[in-house]
Amino acid sequence: MxxxxxxxxxxxxxxxxxxxxxxxxxxxxxxxxxxxxxxxxxxxxxxxxxxxxxxxxxxxxxxxxxxxxxxxxxxxVFANVTVMFSDVVGFAEICQNITPMGVVDLLNHMYTRFDELIELHRVYKHVIT
CATH class of the missing domain: 1.20.5 (Single alpha-helices involved in coiled-coils or other helix-helix interfaces)
Structure with a gap:
């Protein structure tokens, strides 16, 4: 044991x-x-x-x-450039007829689409406000 x-x-x-x-x-x-x-x-x-x-x-x-x-x-350096200015025709009237979030969604959708096209075509974007 x-x-x-x-x-x-x-x-x-x-x-x-x-x-x-x-x-x-x-x-x-x-x-x-x-x-x-x-x-x-x-x-x-x-x-x-x-x-x-x-x-x-x-x-x-x-x-x-x-x-x-x-x-x-x-x-x-670029020999040629193109400048694009964008404006939403009738923007003030559109804003009167939709909600504030509707305005945000509209602008977001529009500029997101611009960004997609810019990326697709390999374009340089500079935003001037």
Whole structure:
């Protein structure tokens, strides 16, 4: 019986560690889930940041700046340019007949479509207000 006593201690120690290991594993799994959520949030914010950046400067220029190219080297010269001014004919009358959110939706739809066409044709856009 005396020879089996160390064996019992090992078994007892093993059963005592099991709940502690489970708690540690649970904590690590919680950390992992939080990290996954944080990474998804980071990806979403990076996409949003990219969208805002591409509204201010052309995508190729932004990409070149991100790659470490000097800002002066991103400057381009164009032999010909076209300037487009937009106006919504009857805008005041339209605003009288729809809700404020309707005005926002109308303008958002219209300028989103402009942006899609600009991107499709790889045109540089600069907004003057």
């Amino acid at each position: 005396h020879d089996l006593q160390p064996c019992r201690c090992v078994v007892l120690a093993g059963t005592q560690q099991s709940p502690e290991l489970k708690i540690a594993l649970d904590r690590e799994q919680q950390k992992s889930r939080k990290l996954e959520v944080s990474m998804k949030n980071l990806d979403r914010e990076m996409k949003r940041s990219d969208e805002l950046l591409y509204q201010m400067i052309p995508k190729p220029v932004a990409d070149r700046l991100r790659s470490g190219e000097a800002a002066i080297n991103t400057c381009e």
